[in-house]
Amino acid sequence: MKIEAVDSFLLSLPYRTSGGFHYIAGRPSNTLSMLLVRIRTTDGLTGWGEAFGHAGAVATKAMIDSLVGPLIVGEDADDIAALTETVRRKVHLFGLSGPAVYAISGIDIALWDLRGKREGRSVSDLIGRRRGDLPVYASFLRCSSEEAVEKTCVSALEHGYETVKLHEITVERMQLARRSLGPSTALAVDTNCPWTVEQAKRVLSDVGDLNLRWIEEPVWPPDDYEGLARLRNAGTPISAGENTASVNDFRRLLAAGAVDVLQPSVSKVGGITTLLEILAMANDNGVEAIPHCGYMGPGYLANLHIGASIEPAVPMERLYIELEETPFPTMPAVIGGRTAVPHGPGLGCEPDMRVVERWQVT
Numbered sequence: 001m002k003i004e005a006v007d008s009f010l011l012s013l014p015y016r017t018s019g020g021f022h023y024i025a026g027r028p029s030n031t032l033s034m035l036l037v038r039i040r041t042t043d044g045l046t047g048w049g050e051a052f053g054h055a056g057a058v059a060t061k062a063m064i065d066s067l068v069g070p071l072i073v074g075e076d077a078d079d080i081a082a083l084t085e086t087v088r089r090k091v092h093l094f095g096l097s098g099p100a101v102y103a104i105s106g107i108d109i110a111l112w113d114l115r116g117k118r119e120g121r122s123v124s125d126l127i128g129r130r131r132g133d134l135p136v137y138a139s140f141l142r143c144s145s146e147e148a149v150e151k152t153c154v155s156a157l158e159h160g161y162e163t164v165k166l167h168e169i170t171v172e173r174m175q176l177a178r179r180s181l182g183p184s185t186a187l188a189v190d191t192n193c194p195w196t197v198e199q200a201k202r203v204l205s206d207v208g209d210l211n212l213r214w215i216e217e218p219v220w221p222p223d224d225y226e227g228l229a230r231l232r233n234a235g236t237p238i239s240a241g242e243n244t245a246s247v248n249d250f251r252r253l254l255a256a257g258a259v260d261v262l263q264p265s266v267s268k269v270g271g272i273t274t275l276l277e278i279l280a281m282a283n284d285n286g287v288e289a290i291p292h293c294g295y296m297g298p299g300y301l302a303n304l305h306i307g308a309s310i311e312p313a314v315p316m317e318r319l320y321i322e323l324e325e326t327p328f329p330t331m332p333a334v335i336g337g338r339t340a341v342p343h344g345p346g347l348g349c350e351p352d353m354r355v356v357e358r359w360q361v362t
């Protein structure tokens with residue numbers, strides 16, 4: 001089936017949170033950017049994807065509209081791996097990570113949605129679905145105060161979450177969260193690359209008694225794989241991967257023994273096709289994989305469909321914010337810390353175009 005049109009939609013979605021005022025990528029933010037990709041094919045079907053994102057979404061949108069989208073119009077939509085590989089080769093001079101690859105990621109997800117719709121099957125069935133529902137973890141944004149940390153922990157407990165992830169960098173706030181949650185809720189901490197290896201070692205020795213599920217991206221720069229490896233076996237599992245994009249970089253990360261938990265991101269690495277390749281590599285290396293997901297549209301749905309194939313089940317990331325209005329009204333809710341995986345066809349949820357138009361940034 002031939003690709004007839006590729007369009008992108010950048011939405012700025014207001015959200016509520018108990019965590020107070022927020023910054024995303026260094027800029028104050030009370031809205032979530034969602035970059036949607038729509039692909040139409042000559043058989044009249046429409047597929048949806050989501051590309052990274054956030055404060056840099058404008059750059060990815062320009063890549064989709066001006067370069068990557070036009071490259072695939074008129075091409076065959078059926079062999080997704082061959083098509084995305086061809087595009088990657090054509091645009092590799094713009095980097096093996098960054099907006100060009102994020103654009104490919106959104107397109108790849110939309111092509112999987114289309115493939116599922118054409119075959120009348122869910123994306124998870126195409127991948128190898130093992131379960132119909134999944135545990136979800138509450139991924140807090142960094143809170144603006146200690147009170148906000150406590151309040152958000154209590155809220156997540158009340159909603160039945162069994163795993164919580166903070167984005168905090170002080171030992172005091174990590175201890176506060178552990179006290180607020182009690183001993184039986186799994187607690188992970190995402191630090192977003194703040195420390196040298198030596199600084200990270202000191203923090204790890206201070207939090208050794210908190211029984212953290214993992215500590216995420218503790219060192220700068222994020223591709224210091226040898227540095228990350230030096231932090232392992234200190235009692236707290238080390239995780240990283242959302243800032244790694246190419247398959248070869250993941251190979252180097254794994255060869256360095258950098259992590260206990262690998263976190264590739266579907267809307268950054270090249271979409272579902274590449275993520276599955278990376279998960280197979282993690283499996284071959286005996287490393288647990290829990291994909292990163294800072295998305296609330298097709299990127300989140302793609303992550304659920306992938307998660308349905310991961311054995312044993314791992315908790316899937318969900319931003320702990322409440323969108324004022326979701327563009328995907330039939331997306332399954334999180335109830336008691338779990339969510340259903342849609343049955344499809346494709347990703348299984350369609351956008352409400354009135355909501356898309358309401359929050360679209362032009």
Ligand SMILES: [Mg+2]
Binds near residue numbers: 190192216217242292
């Ligand atoms: Mg992270």
